[in-house]
Amino acid sequence: MPDEMKPVRADNIRELQEMTAASDTRDYLHAAARQAQRQYDDYELIVDVDAHLQEGRFWDELVEYMDSDVLRYTAQQQLAGGIRAPLINMQPGMSFQALGGRVPHQSGPGEKVEDPATHGHPFAQIVMRGMDSMGVDYQMIFPTAMLHLGMNPMEDIEINMARAYCRWLVEKVLPESPRLLGLVYLPFNDPVESEKIVKEFGGHKQIVGFTICAVRHKPVHHNQYMRLYSMIEETGKPLVFHAGPHWDDPSFSQLNRFISMHALSFVHYNLIHMTNWIINALPERFPKLKVVWIESGLAWIPYLMQRLDHEVLMRQSEAPGLKRMPSEYMQDMFYSSQPMERWDMKMLEATMTKMKADTQLLFASDWPHWDFDPPSSVTTLPFLSEQSKKNILGLNAAKLFNLPVKRMRPHAKDVIAARARHRVS
Amino acid sequence: MPDEQKPVSAGQVRELAEITVTTDSRDYLFAAAKQAQKQYDDYELIVDIDAHLQETRFWPEIIPFMDNDVLRETALQQLKGGIANPLLNSQPGMNFQAMEGRIPHQAGPREKVTNPDKPGAAFVEIMRRNMDFMGVDYQVIFPTALLNLGMNPMEDTELQMARAYSRWLTELVMPQDPRLIALLYLPLNSVEECERMVKEYGANPQIAGFTICSVRNKPVHHNQYMRLYRMIEETGKPLVFHAGPFWGDPSFAQLNRFISMHALSFVHYNLIHMTNWVINALPERFPKLKLVWIESGLAWIPYLMQRLDHEVLMRQSEAPGLKRMPSEYMQDMYYSSQPLERWDMKYTEATFEKIKADTQLLYASDWPHWDFDPPASITTLPFLSEQAKKNILGLNAAKLFNLPVKRVRPRAADVMAMRGPERIS
Amino acid sequence: MPDVIVAKASSFPDPGRKVFDVGGTEFGVFKLGGQFYAWENRCPHLDGPACQGKILPCATEAVNEDKTSRGREFSKTDMNVVCPWHGFEFDIRTGRHPTNNAVRLRAVKMRVEGDDIVVSLRD
Ligand code: FES
Numbered sequence: 001m002p003d004e005m006k007p008v009r010a011d012n013i014r015e016l017q018e019m020t021a022a023s024d025t026r027d028y029l030h031a032a033a034r035q036a037q038r039q040y041d042d043y044e045l046i047v048d049v050d051a052h053l054q055e056g057r058f059w060d061e062l063v064e065y066m067d068s069d070v071l072r073y074t075a076q077q078q079l080a081g082g083i084r085a086p087l088i089n090m091q092p093g094m095s096f097q098a099l100g101g102r103v104p105h106q107s108g109p110g111e112k113v114e115d116p117a118t119h120g121h122p123f124a125q126i127v128m129r130g131m132d133s134m135g136v137d138y139q140m141i142f143p144t145a146m147l148h149l150g151m152n153p154m155e156d157i158e159i160n161m162a163r164a165y166c167r168w169l170v171e172k173v174l175p176e177s178p179r180l181l182g183l184v185y186l187p188f189n190d191p192v193e194s195e196k197i198v199k200e201f202g203g204h205k206q207i208v209g210f211t212i213c214a215v216r217h218k219p220v221h222h223n224q225y226m227r228l229y230s231m232i233e234e235t236g237k238p239l240v241f242h243a244g245p246h247w248d249d250p251s252f253s254q255l256n257r258f259i260s261m262h263a264l265s266f267v268h269y270n271l272i273h274m275t276n277w278i279i280n281a282l283p284e285r286f287p288k289l290k291v292v293w294i295e296s297g298l299a300w301i302p303y304l305m306q307r308l309d310h311e312v313l314m315r316q317s318e319a320p321g322l323k324r325m326p327s328e329y330m331q332d333m334f335y336s337s338q339p340m341e342r343w344d345m346k347m348l349e350a351t352m353t354k355m356k357a358d359t360q361l362l363f364a365s366d367w368p369h370w371d372f373d374p375p376s377s378v379t380t381l382p383f384l385s386e387q388s389k390k391n392i393l394g395l396n397a398a399k400l401f402n403l404p405v406k407r408m409r410p411h412a413k414d415v416i417a418a419r420a421r422h423r424v425s
Numbered sequence: 426m427p428d429e430q431k432p433v434s435a436g437q438v439r440e441l442a443e444i445t446v447t448t449d450s451r452d453y454l455f456a457a458a459k460q461a462q463k464q465y466d467d468y469e470l471i472v473d474i475d476a477h478l479q480e481t482r483f484w485p486e487i488i489p490f491m492d493n494d495v496l497r498e499t500a501l502q503q504l505k506g507g508i509a510n511p512l513l514n515s516q517p518g519m520n521f522q523a524m525e526g527r528i529p530h531q532a533g534p535r536e537k538v539t540n541p542d543k544p545g546a547a548f549v550e551i552m553r554r555n556m557d558f559m560g561v562d563y564q565v566i567f568p569t570a571l572l573n574l575g576m577n578p579m580e581d582t583e584l585q586m587a588r589a590y591s592r593w594l595t596e597l598v599m600p601q602d603p604r605l606i607a608l609l610y611l612p613l614n615s616v617e618e619c620e621r622m623v624k625e626y627g628a629n630p631q632i633a634g635f636t637i638c639s640v641r642n643k644p645v646h647h648n649q650y651m652r653l654y655r656m657i658e659e660t661g662k663p664l665v666f667h668a669g670p671f672w673g674d675p676s677f678a679q680l681n682r683f684i685s686m687h688a689l690s691f692v693h694y695n696l697i698h699m700t701n702w703v704i705n706a707l708p709e710r711f712p713k714l715k716l717v718w719i720e721s722g723l724a725w726i727p728y729l730m731q732r733l734d735h736e737v738l739m740r741q742s743e744a745p746g747l748k749r750m751p752s753e754y755m756q757d758m759y760y761s762s763q764p765l766e767r768w769d770m771k772y773t774e775a776t777f778e779k780i781k782a783d784t785q786l787l788y789a790s791d792w793p794h795w796d797f798d799p800p801a802s803i804t805t806l807p808f809l810s811e812q813a814k815k816n817i818l819g820l821n822a823a824k825l826f827n828l829p830v831k832r833v834r835p836r837a838a839d840v841m842a843m844r845g846p847e848r849i850s
Numbered sequence: 851m852p853d854v855i856v857a858k859a860s861s862f863p864d865p866g867r868k869v870f871d872v873g874g875t876e877f878g879v880f881k882l883g884g885q886f887y888a889w890e891n892r893c894p895h896l897d898g899p900a901c902q903g904k905i906l907p908c909a910t911e912a913v914n915e916d917k918t919s920r921g922r923e924f925s926k927t928d929m930n931v932v933c934p935w936h937g938f939e940f941d942i943r944t945g946r947h948p949t950n951n952a953v954r955l956r957a958v959k960m961r962v963e964g965d966d967i968v969v970s971l972r973d
Contacts, residue, residue, distance in 0.1 A: 007853035007968040015857075016869040016876065016891070019902045019934035028934070031897050099740060102904050102932040102939075219679040249674040251697055254644040259743040260700045263732050268693075272676055275685045297735065303728035306766035306773075307688045310722065314796060315524060318684040325768070341731035343750070348731075350775040371739060371936055374896060425902055648918035655917060710917045737949055738895070739937040741930075745922055746911030747949045 017425040022110040025126055025368075027425045029133035030416070035376040036135030037412035045394035045405050046375055048139040050242075050294050050336050050364035051130065056084045057109060058123050059145075061172065065164035068156065085145045087161065089152040094247070096258035103370040124176035130367050131179060132415050134374055137394065137408040140181045140208065141173075144369070147244035150216030155189045162187040166201045174206040179408050181401070183211040183240055191224045195231055202235045208401040209237045209292065214269035215244040221280035229286050238290035238334065238400060243270050267300040274304060274330070279312075281321025283329040290400060294336040295366060299347075302354045305330050331356050334400055336364035337392065338373040342381075349383045361392045362400070442850040446529040449536045450551055450793075452850045454558035455841070460801040461560030462837035470819035470830050471800055473564045475667075475719050475761050475789035476555070478548060481509045481570075482534060486544050486597065490589035496582065510570050512586065514577040519672065521683035522795050530793040545597035552605060555792055558844075559799055562819065562834045565606050565633060565826075566594075569794070572669035575613060575641025584612035591626055599631045604833055606826070608636040608665050616649050620656055627660040633826040634662045634717065639694035640669040646705035654711050663715035663759065663825060668695050692725040699729060699755070704737075706746025708754040715825060719761040720791060724772075727779045730755050756781050759825060761789035762817065763798040767806075774808040787825070788818045855966045859886065865929055865942070869901045875971050877901065877958040880942045882929055888960035888969055889931075889945050894953050898935030901955075905931050908941065908948055 019028060026033075040046065060079055063086065066072040071087065078086035085092075098106035113122040131139050143165055149158045162185040169182045184201050186194040201207050210232055212220070232239050243266040247253065252268075255261045270293055277283070277291070308326035312319050322329075335355060342348060352361065366372045378384070378392050398405050444453055451458075465471065484504060488511065491497040496512065503511035510517070523531035540546040556564050568590055574583045587610040594607050609626050611619045626632045635657055637645070657664050668691040672678070677693075680686045695718055702708070702716070718726075733751035737744050747754075760780060767773060780786065791797045803809070803817050823830050856870050862881040869878045869891055876891035878901025893900035907924035914920060930939040930948070940947055945955035959970040 007855045007963065007966065010854045010856075010872055012873045013854070013856055014871040016871055016899075016902060018867075018869075018904070019899065028899075031892070031899055031935075035897060096743075099742065099932075099937045102742070102906070102934070103937050104904075104934055217675055217679055219681060221681065246676075249676050250642050251671075251674050251693065254642055254697055254701060256644060256646065256701065257704050257743045259736050259740040260704045263729075263736050264696050264700060267728075267732070268676065271689050272679055275689060276680060279682050279685045297732060299728040299731035299735075302772055303692075303724040304688075306724035306769060307692070307722060309768040310724075310764060310766040311684050311688050311796075315684045317524065317527070318521075318682045327769070339735060341735040343734040344731060344752070344779070347727055347775060347779055350772055354769065354772055371736075376896060425899075646919075651917040705919065706911050706913075709911075710913055738947060738953060741937070741939045741947070741949050742909035742922070744911075745909040745948070746913065746919075750950055 014423070016423075019104055019425050020110075021104040021108045023104065023108075023425050024111045025109065025129040026133050026419045027423055028105055029130060029374075030419070030423065032134045032374040032376070033412050033415050035374060035379070037416065039376055039379040040135060040389070040393065041412045043390055043393060044407055045398055045403070046136045046409065047363065047394045047397035047401070047403065048131070048134070048136045048365045048367070049292070049362045049397055050338065051127070051139045051141050051367045052144045052369055053123060053127070053141055059085060062164050062168045065167040066160045067163060068160050071157065071160050087157045088145050089148055090145065097370050099370060105368040106370045108368060120176045121172055123173055124180065127180060128177060132410055134365060134367065135409055135412055135415075136365070136375070138179050138181055138397075138403055140183060142183060142211065142242060143185070146185055147213050147242065148215055148246070149185075150188055150213050150218070151246070151248075158187040158189055159193045161185075162193075162197060166197060170201060170204050170207065174204075178206065181206050181208045183207065183209045186210050186212055186228075188212050188216060188218055191228050194228050198228065198231050198235070202237065207237075209240045211240045211242050212273075213244060214241045214273055215246045216269070219276055220273050221276045221282060226285070229282070229289055233286050233289040236402075238292045240292040240294055241270060241273055242294045243267070243296045267296045270296050270300065271304055275308065278308060278322070278326045278329055279319045281319065283332065284321050284323060290334065292334040292336070292362070292400070294364060295338060297339045297341050298335065298337070298351050298355065299341045301330065301335060302351050305354065331360065334360050334362055334396070336362050337378060338364040338366045339371040340373055340377050342377065345382060348381070352384075358388050358391055359396060362397045363393045439848070441848075444529055444850045446533045447535045448529065448850050450534065450554040451558050451844045452848055453530055454555055454799075455844070455848065457799045457801070458558045458560065458837050458841050460799060460804070461558075462841070464804040465560060465800055465814070465818065466837045468815055468818060469832055470823055470828070471561045471834065472788065472819045472822035472826070472828065473556070473559070473561045473790045473792070474717075474787045474822050475763065476552070476564045476566055476792045477569045477794055478552070478566055483548055484509070484511060487589050487593045490592040491585045492588060493581065493585050496585050512582045513570050513574065515570065515573055524795060528795040531795040533793060545593075545601055548598055549601045549605065553602060556604060557835055557840045559790060559792065560834055560837055561790070561800070562832060563604050563606055563822075563828055565608060567608060567636065567667060568610070571610055572638050572667065573640050573671065575638050575643070576671070576673070580614045584615045584618045587612040587618070587622065591622065595626065595629055595632070603631070606631050606633045608632070608634045608667075611635050611637055611653075613637055613641060613643055613650075616653055619653050623653065623656050623660065627656075627662065632662070634665050636665045636667050637698075638669055639666050639698055640671045641694070644701055645698050646701045646707060651710070654707070654714055658711050658714040661827075663717050665717040665719055666695060666698055667719045668692070668721045692721045695721050695725065696729055700733065703733060703747070703751045703754055704744045706744065708757065709746050709748060715759065717759040717761065717787070717825070719789060720763060722764045722766050723760065723762070723776050723780065724766045726755065726760060727776050730779065756785065759785050759787055759821070761787050762803060763789040763791045764796040765798055765802050767802065770807060773806070777808070783813050783816055784821060786817045787822045851971050853968050853970045855968050857967045859962050859965050859967055862886075865905055867901065867905060867931065872971060877969065878931070879960065879967055879969070880931065882942045885943070886960060886962055886967065887942055887945070888958040889940070889955040890958055892956065893933040893935060893938055894955065895933065895936060895938045898933050900933035900938065900940065901931060903932040903934035905929060905942070908939065
């Protein structure tokens with residue numbers, strides 16, 4: 001073998017470690033930064049309308065903000081006793097999101113942060129790492145553990161948690177960076193408290209909308225909510241339905257694997273709330289209220305559009321408030337992109353056409369959840385025009401949430417370079 | 426005005442009466458016969474794989490076939506006391522299908538027959554009328570009232586009803602007309618009884634398959650059913666899931682209109698059973714078992730295909746029996762066409778392609794239910810080839826159910842000519 | 851680019867894995883049953899770092915002769931590497947996803963020379 005063909009010991013070899021729950025977000029998302037560099041670094045604005053915090057790490061701070069001293073004390077004692085999400089109606093033993101450790105970021109963040117005194121709140125530090133690596137200008141953050149709170153039979157827990165979370169957000173987290181945005185959690189079991197919380201936090205610049213966590217059994221068309229919707233309509237900020245998992249309906253208890261429940265139940269509550277919303281003609285009652293549907297993918301939208309369109313013309317007397325077809329009202333609403341069903345591009349294209357993705361679709365990462373989508377989930381779609389990609393990745397959200405179209409994120413190559421020396425995995 | 430433009434009293438003016446619940450099926454479906462004549466009278470075979478009987482009129486014939494004397498006597502006494510659907514867990518006061526009389530045929534049939542006293546004859550005559558007027562060669566009949574029986578807490582009621590209905594069908598009704606075929610109701614709450622019934626009736630040439638009424642909370646992947654599925658697989662006849670309405674789950678109790686519940690719940694149980702069927706890899710365990718899904722329209726199929734495809738590659742360890750994508754298994758299954766969502770032709774076309782309608786779609790009328798589809802629902806689809814229409818309207822079913830491809834229905838022209846002089850409405 | 855020696859074969863546990871970045875090209879070298887395999891550290895799903903995930907036996911549906919299921923069991927023979935981004939699993943020997951064989955990792959040319967693991971990287 002001639003000398004120049006002989007294998008060499010390269011000096012630029014770096015061994016990369018396994019990803020774990022303790023991995024640094026910047027390493028975890030290194031591949032995303034490379035995608036950003038290749039695919040969308042020149043886009044003016046990337047907005048991620050749904051990212052989460054795994055509150056386990058920050059719960060003790062949140063609890064401090066609870067108004068009720070009795071509940072606060074209870075929560076503190078539960079924390080001290082090793083209960084990680086105090087007062088929350090979750091079943092930790094039924095949590096399979098992280099796939100038995102196969103998807104470690106879901107169980108994080110266990111990573112180290114810089115000194116908060118000089119680098120800011122640890123939560124903000126971690127979120128900023130994610131944003132910079134994915135190449136995101138603005139990110140809307142939402143608490144995972146509160147997704148089920150609507151099912152908590154102790155109504156005062158929902159109210160107290162909602163306020164504590166909002167206060168923690170606006171007092172501790174949002175001041176850290178103008179790139180962080182939040183949504184008010186509406187304690188929907190109590191319409192009066194929901195109205196109060198809209199008044200109290202609705203004017204905050206970085207609070208860009210109001211969330212109903214969809215997993216709940218309070219019908220959204222009930223008269224008790226009409227004043228709340230009027231108030232929200234007046235703020236000009238959207239009402240956001242956030243889907244979640246639920247396994248408790250008798251019919252769902254037939255599903256014997258997490259994947260089955262997850263596939264169906266996120267969509268299930270959307271189907272119910274959207275159907276009630278339309279059939280009871282709320283779009284006619286609140287024509288200026290903007291509605292957003294988050295985290296159920298897209299495939300359910302044409303399904304429900306077609307199913308409702310099919311029935312309303314036959315049963316007019318049961319939905320007499322409607323002046324247009326259900327699909328037309330649904331085409332006026334906004335949808336988050338994640339988890340985007342990308343297996344059948346033809347079907348996805350038909351879906352995006354049907355839902356008017358060009359103007360109505362909003363990129364969401366859902367980071368750091370197991371089924372998160374990086375921005376490349378949009379940029380690599382073969383049927384979208386450059387303009388559509390830009391709309392979906394940021395411009396639609398800028399319009400909806402009234403954000404300046406002005407780059408705030410660092411350039412991908414700088415992000416990669418800054419981390420290069422410290423990269424472990 | 427010239428003379429020939431003056432209005433004249435025509436000799437052939439006929440006044441048509443309002444259509445009511447006592448209207449003769451032939452008048453009710455006269456327009457369908459006209460469609461048959463114009464659109465598909467030359468097709469060799471039309472098979473309707475789902476039509477119903479409104480049993481109220483026939484319960485007195487069915488009840489005597491119940492084996493158990495205690496239940497039989499109970500049912501007879503209930504009948505006498507004015508309970509129209511004895512032993513059934515239906516809520517007559519929550520029945521809005523007929524839309525408060527707007528759709529009379531849903532509340533029938535109260536039309537006159539030639540031979541009212543001969544057992545089974547009235548039923549056969551009425552079915553024959555609608556078959557002839559819709560231009561259908563074979564019709565699969567199924568009892569409406571049994572659709573919710575899976576939720577009946579009295580297990581013996583389910584199995585007694587199942588047996589009584591099957592005996593009524595096979596002993597009294599079907600021998601009177603070879604164009605009627607049926608699916609055997611499986612009392613799935615008693616698996617051994619199901620097996621017995623498959624043995625007893627599986628060879629009957631007019632029993633075309635076996636039905637699981639979907640509205641139930643028994644998981645279809647449970648080990649107890651494996652022997653049953655194997656037996657059915659060996660008969661070569663398909664296993665058919667028949668959807669139905671249900672308002673009982675806590676989440677569904679939020680829906681405040683029948684239309685809302687109807688739009689979602691028919692699909693709901695399909696979603697659950699299909700998800701369990703696929704995720705637990707039953708297609709791999711019973712590769713020759715043919716599956717049919719009836720009465721949920723088509724829009725849900727691409728939705729579920731995309732949703733499951735999206736999740737299985739990520740969560741392999743939760744569905745490890747799968748060797749192909751969920752959508753591929755689903756493309757091997759059969760679907761009934763009704764209630765066909767025909768509002769957005771572009772998306773309907775995409776759906777047809779996705780489910781391989783050419784070979785997998787089976788026309789169903791669901792007559793006499795409020796949302797029935799005449800065969801014209803298929804023939805008028807602008808994107809289908811003639812061959813595809815023929816397949817969907819009959820040839821696919823002929824293959825699946827092993828029916829001879831040979832016209833047995835009368836000509837549309839003859840049908841109309843015969844009724845002509847007697848037509849009232 | 852000339853062939854590159856990346857590690858000592860004897861430094862691998864069995865089953866075991868090391869992931870390398872050579873001038874921006876990332877790949878994983880795996881040892882299983884005495885054999886070595888090398889795959890690009892790029893998931894066919896969304897380009898995630900597939901080789902840097904957990905190494906686990908492949909889960910199977912344990913179906914009995916009569917078609918009943920005993921539930922799930924780990925395979926005694928097949929080992930997967932799991933992409934830590936979203937959980938796609940790949941057979942270490944074939945690089946293929948167990949559910950859909952068309953979904954797979956791209957192979958990296960690799961050989962063992964003496965105790966050297968040598969890879970040929972495309973420029
Ligand atoms: S990128 Fe590997 S599983 Fe998604």
